[in-house]
Amino acid sequence: MKRGTWAVAATVLVLGGLQGCAAEERPGTDPGVGEPTVASRCSGGVSGRSLRESLVSVDRIARQRHPGVFTGLSADEGDRAADVYRVPSAAFDSDVCAAAGKGVTVRLHDTDVSxxxxxxxxxxxxxxxxxxxxxxxxxxxxxxxxxxxxxxxxxxxxxxxxxxxxxxxxxxxxxxxxxxxxx
Known part of the structure; x- marks a missing residue:
């Protein structure tokens, strides 16, 4: 399955409707605009939590506990992974990794903006x-x-x-x- 940005309805609303998705050219897809690289990754440990539930939980924790470092998230259904973009923070990384479901990979990407x-x-x-x-x-x-x-x-x-x-x-x-x- 092709990697795509999706989220459950609650996350879409929280993320502002992903207004930029209708653009004919999407940054990060051409060689001139780089996709943030994966800085680190972890695996979730909460039993019985799906990728969708993990995204909702990660989004909630990130917005409530770490609004100054959280940038956003997207899902990669094919790899059962959550791509999380944030200003580097050990406390953030720990909280997000702890919130993900068992078998869900969390790929943490560095940004310089919340x-x-x-x-x-x-x-x-x-x-x-x-x-x-x-x-x-x-x-x-x-x-x-x-x-x-x-x-x-x-x-x-x-x-x-x-x-x-x-x-x-x-x-x-x-x-x-x-x-x-x-x-």
Missing amino acids: RRELDDLAERIGADMHRWDGTFQLREVGVDERGWVNVGVDDPEAAEKAVLGEFGAEHIRVVRAGQASAD
Whole structure:
């Protein structure tokens, strides 16, 4: 099964609907934008906890106990693994590994930004939604669990200089996004 980002309904809501998923170009899939490497891994030990239940538990613990270091998570169903992105923290790693189910691999990826900081950045960019009218269409703004904000636009070339000039290049990926539809 192809690796994909999924989560149970509660996690999707908590992760802000994964707004960036509709982008036609996904950062981390082309050689120019690197996927954060696995810094360490551990195996869960809670008997009877599925991958789905592990994700919910890890997400809850990460947000409640470690909001200053937690960036996000995704699932790899084929490998029965949870990819967890965080600012390095031994206490975080210990809590997350302890929350995962037996047989679930937790792959810990280093980032340099918390989810809270990414949410704040996404909110600031989204608040300027119509500022760019006439130059390009800002179609979506969403946090990527890997440590950046996807800014989906109709014309990435026109948008990149303007958006990065206004908000800085750190933690922002400008991507092409299709027109929203009711489908």
